[in-house]
Amino acid sequence: MPTLPVCSMPGPVIKECVSSDGTRIYADATGNPQGQSIVFVHGFALSGIVFDNLFADERMLQNFHLVRYDMRGYGRSGKPKEASAYTSALFAADFAAVMKEFSLSKPVLVGWSAGASIIADICAYISPCPLSGIITISGAVCPATAPKTFLPKLLGFFEAFLSQDATTALTARPAFVDALFNDPSKVSTEFKTALIGTTVAATPEIIAAIHTGHKPGECQDALLELGAKGLPVMALYGTEDTLQSGAHLMCTYNPPY
Template sequence: MPSNAPAPRVGEVQKVLRSSDGTEIFARAVGRSDNPSLVFVHGFAFSGMVWDELFKDKNLLREFYLVSYDMRGHGRSGKPKREKDHASRLYADDFAAVVKAFNLKSPILIGWSLGGTVACDICAYLPKAISGIVYVAGFPYTGPVMNTIATPKILGMLPGFYSTDDVVYSATTKIEFIDINLKDPSNTPVSIKWAWLGGTVMQGPADSLLVVSRVQDPEKLHQAGLAGLPLLLINASADKLIQGDAVEKTVKPYFKDLEVHTVEGGSHVMFYDDQEEFVQVLRRFARRVYSRKLPGSKL
């Protein structure tokens, strides 16, 4: 490293950024900033707190710079209330603000559940901004396809998130939502469950409806896949929210470079319940993507 180059950041850094429309976006990063970067996007109603245990993983931190942010309408980020405030371009701008703030170089995007849809926004408005995509039980984009990918269980629960006149219904829906994400909720530390539940409470009914019903166009995502953008699907055989085979069927015609891994017996939060296996699969994919992108890389 040249003597006049800035020293790499080490340890966790938190920032509140401003997107192009002024919406605040909460983001954080951990690890060495000179490592190849992985950007993690959480799922519906949650926040970046779901990655807390993963962001302590020594194997990941040894090789990668880990970044996460709360999507607009979620967690500690802003929650604009108009439909136009959830345009696809603005979600791309949110990602661009994170990339700029942490000086990232064409990171890999890891999108869990609804967080997977952000890749579609990026491909539509920020061509070649990412080196690869990982769908972690992820939706590739919003629209009618969500009804074929989501399980009847979670589709039936959505009205509880939108309810404005029944506090008990809303609260019990969110409590049950936490449980169905997990492999064994009765043996999951209450500190984890309550932290995740707290994240869902930060999202109001109007926010929930806006983030699920926003409009996306998958054309540029499909073009990127056909042009060779690498995609890894990490599914779980006991997922109660997402049907992994339906995700694979949806994306397979459009991604020339497609890997699929199923965590046997895994839950919707397999990155938490089966962290060791998840990390192993993610590291292998990221190493391949970055070594192909950077000839001579030691990854």
């Protein structure tokens, strides 16, 4: 990959983006404003801090304009309590608000786990499609197929996170964070503690509202149509991942030569 000319890169820019319903969406950006914009969206119960290491990587900072935001209901963004505040149209509006605040043009979207679910929302409710490419990490590109990727351990965490029993809900959170890593003993206590704190902010009530209100599988036709027209997509799954598996989504292609 060619390296862009060295330029004076501004420090992180933090913004509160106001979505169409007034919900405030936390976002920040760093890196090279002249480079390709990449928007990172975190996974279930977490926040944009999961990308801290990427946002401190000098190679990334020199070559790309890096943007991340906390989805509504999570992290530092607004947390409406009603299921009606978590529709696909509103998740798309959040993305549009972030694009507007940072003046983004045709970014690549990187969605990790639940962060991949909003891709269908964006394609259905923002026209023309604002994305130049899609990368999913342990997340189904088409939301209707997502349940095929869930492993029993992840389903157990979902149930525990929804529990009204404080001991069950709180005990599950550090165990969930450990399960995000192949070897959690090699991850700093400070980083894991920050992630655990983020999961605590995702209360059972908020998670239930998101689960009830967000139905991205119902609006994936636009995504499938864009894919058929050549929208670039890369789907990545970890072979040692204990929470999700892409095995059911993989197929083998034998070229005719």
